[in-house]
Amino acid sequence: MNWVLGAVAAAVLLAAAMFLRLIEATFIRLGRARASGLDEADGNSERHNGDRDNGHSSAPPRASLEKLVEDREVVLGPVSLLRVLAQVTLVGGVTWIAASRTGAAGIVAAIAMTSFALFVVTEALPRRWGVEANDRMARVLAPVARVLSRAGPLVWLARLLAVPAKALGPAATHGDSGEVTEDELVALASAAAQASLIEDSEAELIGQIMGLGDTIVREVMVPRPDMITVSIGDSVADALEKVIASGFTRLPVTGASVDDLQGIVLAKDLVAAHLHGIGTDGVVKCAQVLRSATFVPETKRVSDLMREMQESKSHLAIAVDEYGGVAGLVTLEDIIEELVGEIVDEYDADEALVQVLGDDAFLFSGRLPASQLAEVLELRLPEGDWDTVGGLVLDRMGHVPETGETTELDGWCLSALEVEGRRINLVGARRGADSTGSG
Template sequence: MIAFFAAVLPVTLGASLTTSDVWIIAVIAVLLLLLSFLAMAETALNRISITKAQSLAGEGKRGATVLLELVREPERFLNPVILAVNIAQVVQAVLTGVVANQLFGATGVVIGTILNVGLFFVMTEALPKTWAVLYPERGALLSARPVSWLVRFWPLRILSKMFIGITNWIIPGKGLAQGPFVNEAELLHIVHAAANDEVIEHDERELIESVIEFGDTIVREVMVPRADMVTVDATASVNDALSAVIEEGFSRVPVIGHGIDDIVGLVYLKDLVRAFRRGQTDEAVSRLARRMHFVPETKKVVDMLREMQAGKFHMALAVDEYGGTAGLVTLEDLLEELVGDINDEFDLDDPDVVSLGGGAMRVHGRMSIDELSDVLDTEFPADDWDTVGGLIFNMLGHVPTIGEEADVLGYRFRVDRMQGRRIMRVRIAPAPPEESADDVGSGANVSSVNIGTSGVGSGGERRA
């Protein structure tokens, strides 16, 4: 820019370059290159995460080790780099004004300032930062060593610490937060965006979401409820127990004493077969029972999974706060929370959701509220219940009868099938907008429930 002025305007303005002017122009050019490099370095380094730096270091990339040291403590390089940028900007602007004034006077200073702003924006802001955004890894690896040398320059390091100390004195506080800088909701949004942009597959998105939600799920949400548990009596013979286990298709079942709340152990199919082959068909099952593991129903499933891995067992009994049997949880139940239902060739096809057309569907009463919320894209409440059946029980306030209905958040829930006092099947359809509980005759048996959304549980109950 200054060279352009010196070549074009000296005749008009009667100016000529001196040796000192040439040196000043050279220093300005060097400062512009330095500013361009620092802008690229600052942008590239800030776009590299610790995980990415560790990956680059693991691949043996040149400069990756130094890069990892920098990104682990970003304040070590960020403050000195910002201070170096400020110093270079001020010096470059002053020198530009000085040489422009010497060559062309006041008019040259005005023109030089205008051109300097444009040149500064393009050469030291837009161009290097755009390149760093496009190629963050190359930029970070290229700038890691020079920035590390800059950080070690003790006058710059001392000055940056001094100025930061003055800043902290002016604006007192606890300093920068150490994280986490992304919460769970933001992370899920990032995963959704990545799937929509085809960065990851939708199956991968579902798996990532399952892993994130896995940490918030408790045993009560995935266990087989006590009403669905298959058990054998401790006094039953090996022959009778073997027949029951084969009929149900399980490899292990709990053994009960005086009732469902008196679990005395766990019997394995292989132990029953072994006893049968030895001719011990009339022996009591209690003699073959192994130790049963007991866990609270509020235990986190991630802890439950670790405990099963460490203890090398596949089944545990969930107990409630009173010590009674709440349900049964298996390793398969935990894994299904991550990868979805695991069915073998002998499992009966009994889907939780059956489409009926017209926006209606029939769901299982023990379908989890979390799954229903995902299917209908509506946040249904999950205060003191985990399943669709529990939602209807709490909304109606009594044991329903077949055909009884309740409106919840714009959907009409109708009980289609009962088994004793248990809700087995529920039909869900959009509630007619023109109808309300006051408009419907007594024969319709509709309860209109006005509720707000709340936290939604995750997981579901499955057979052992």
């Protein structure tokens, strides 16, 4: 009879330890963002069931998973304490019984069998269920976890016993909070695409959206030398010729210089003025159809500017540097292209920013973002105050290069193949080429 009671007690302790370890593994694995998603999905399901039953759903409300993982130690502390007590009691009881009935060999055998059972039943099995079926286990175990988190004496005792561990352990960091960081979100999207849960284009778009938050206006703007402008004294007819030649529907209007920017003119205003307007001596000037321009610092975040453009219904902004000079202009199309890629219409010149010449040989436009060159060539960029490939090569050389002059970067030979004035328009790249040559 004593053997039967002992076996029953051992089975109960083993089952309790397994159940508690399952709760522990589940809520260690469960992140706050995932818990919030499960709560939302369960809420939508309950509302759907309520609507189907005419608002009289019999299902009890679920325990909020997000609240349980906000301070997961309130759950994990009591659970771990009870699990350790169950395991220690089980090992101690089996050892005591073996010592009273058998010799040293029996004690060793009992400890070995108990250790094997504890590893399989209370470690390996619960951990696999808690990780592989995390969503399902979290939903099932949430009510029990909520009850244990409200067991005041257990929570207090667990916190007290955990004080030495907190004092000796590392300080908590932001990454330990259970929140998903940007890098983790991009990695999750990439993994989901590889598992065919989402399209590759969707994963790429998620990465582009994450990157947009760190992008500044200077990285996407049309630089000052490339700006197409009209003078405040130009006629509407002259401005229309530039609109037709460039294909742009909005042009900045300058005064004495580019830094003396007066505003912008719209193609539709120019057409209307040309057809119906009468100016001095029969000539309509750009000043008569001038609209105010929006000025933003070149260091402004693109994501903030996009929201401001949406609110103000503007499509063009002038970027200024720290000294108040005009650095370039940025359009809503430039920002959108950061998300979806290059948008080419019938007026855009078909200019390839990257050309593959052969094995380990490329041509890059000087205005290509340097980060894209790093992706294509798989190299690490040095620190520097530049954004484009042309700026990178100019910085590496330390002077305005002659056509064909080269420099070396991380095993790649970069050649300035086309130099216009003080600007590098075309850069060639070859792996392992001699950087001392003229390219």
